[in-house]
Amino acid sequence: MKISERTAGYSLVLPGVFLICALLVYPVLYGVYLSFFSKHSFFPEQKFIGLTNYLYLLQDSDFWMSLWYGTVYSVSTIVLQVALGVAAALILSQTFRGRNFVRGIVLFPYIIPTVVAIILWKWLLNNQFGFINYVLFALGIVGEPVNWMGKDHIMSSLVLISVWEFFPFVVLSVLARLQTIPPVLYEAAKVDGAGQLRRFFHVTLPQLRNVLFVVILLRGIWMFTKFDTVWLLTQGGGAEKYIRTLPVYAYMRTFMYYQAGLGSALAVIMFGVLVAATAVYFNLFRRGDE
């Protein structure tokens, strides 16, 4: 029996389509569907309430506060990750002794499990016996231990930990691109009398433009939806209220208030915010290109 090329094609694509539908499309659509219900997270009670969850959230001060904290967290971590990541990649693209070893070490924060990283950082930042306070105190930088997990500093601590954990991704991406910039461009710039700074701004940075576009986009999405790092930081102590970002608030609504409908509505809003931000970002990039 001869199978037509078209049938064979469909048969080959079908398992993939099925998997995408089952694992991606269905959960997303089900999430959207749930957001129109008042539903207990674990019991089968549910009632259709239309847009009530969305209308409630628009008037919910905790939602706006979470959106604000999430924005502060994602914007500050992205800026710092990119700045640190590009700087580190520039250093690692130079030739020096032990470069390969240092490259390996730089990747370390990205490959250790988040839970391990958080335990480590909570120990380092502890205001009773933490190493960081000890060093700051010994160097005379602070006169009293800093309360890294308290109201005033917990966001800074979270940003610090997140930048440490995720900047290697920027390093990796930028370093890969740096290695493909033709040396002739630098030579030509040198001939034209460009110093190191000008070479960076007029040769390196334009060459990194496309990779940075993708890196910022991906990191932006990942940081805005980051849950584990934020959540783990306040388990067993920590001023949680002051870093309650949108994913954490969505989790709380779903698994602590047991309001799956509201939790889903929050997830849908998060998705909407990301789509809007991505559209603006694409637009800005395109305009820059023109």
Place this chain on the structure above:
Amino acid sequence: MIAKKLGVFSAVGLVLVLLLAWAGPALAAEAKVVNVWHTETNAASRKAIDNIIKRFEAKHPGIKVKAEALAWGDLEGKIMASMAAGSPPELSHGQPITCAALQAKGVLLPLDEVVAAIGENNLWDQIKKVGKFGKHYYGLVHAAGTSLLIYRKDLAQKKGLKNPKTWNDLLKAAKALTMDTNGDGKIDIYGVTIPGDNLFINILMGELIAANGGKLFDEKNRPQFTKTQMIQALNFLKELTKYMPPGWEGHGYRETFANMYGGKAAMMFQGYGRGASLIEQYAPKGWASTDYYDVWIKPHGPSGAKPAAQVDEETWMLFKGSKHPKEAIEFLKFFYKDPEYLEYIQSVPIHFFPITKSLRKNPAYLNTPMVKRWKGWLDVQQYYLEKDLAKPTLIIEWSDMNNKPYLMEILGSGILKDMVMEVTKEGVPAEKAAAKAQKRAEELLKMKGYLK
């Protein structure tokens, strides 16, 4: 010939594989597995549970008990998820308010047989009230440990302080115990320490409201956060935080103990008997005694007349839909037998107050070295239990156990914690923060259908 032999071997092999495939599950099914989730993650309690299981399995060859220790924070979510997935464990610990909520949903099986085996009269009255709904026991406390006001006796004696009777007395004591010991202008010892995490702030607010003659919710489920009793409690806390170590809001339960045994704080308002073990392990040499760390009876508020404490007393719950509930009951009966239960209690002797009167009087228990060393701590716990001053988290009146199945959601929502943070850390007036919390709680209860 060789081909023929190979054929025979293959056929025999195939038959064996088929037999194993058929008989394997049947053989495995012979041992009935009882899944047990508990919240005692410390090594000593896990070891005690393992030992009890070994002895139980030796006596009941057909039953296998699989115990899993879970952190408090993970338990409720895991229970709910397991029920949603249709595969709950046979037995699990759960906060009394969780037990109340699950019982109201009809997902628990009674434990009357276990209570009968222990002897109902052998239980403290307080314990009966925690797990009994109507005529049946749907929860049975594994051990009770009341919250304690731990203080540095040596420092208090130096300052001539006595057991504070009222919140005002406590504030005075906290002020007196906040000290710059070396004269460098910096505070070396803070008057009091409390944990800043959600669970403990909820526990604290429940206690303060009970000690101030108030309620968290009325009989129609309307939150009572804007009432005088709550405003007074918030203002008291605001004052008290002046004598707490900076950054207290970021301190977890363990860190507050570290404040105590590390000499950073002179009182611990949300202390527990578990602290005695930590003091013995970590306090400076020679300090691990009631001469240095003793307990006071908690004070009451201006609108209240008697103290209040919270009891850490997770209940055992038996789940409908689990595979081997009968075997689970057998395990629990075994668990509460004096020799077994004694070993469990002795794993954290000052925190695990026995639920049976017989064990409390048992010479083997009374001769436990730690029980002798920290007798005063246990006496105060017994005082709270006997005088009915100790209740589970967020329970103000015993009827709340039956009538307020939403307390678990209130706890999880962090509404009370946010209110406390606003008053103590953000300078929001108590009335304003309370009004905001009231609105949030009302919205939540309306959404859940408990409030009209």
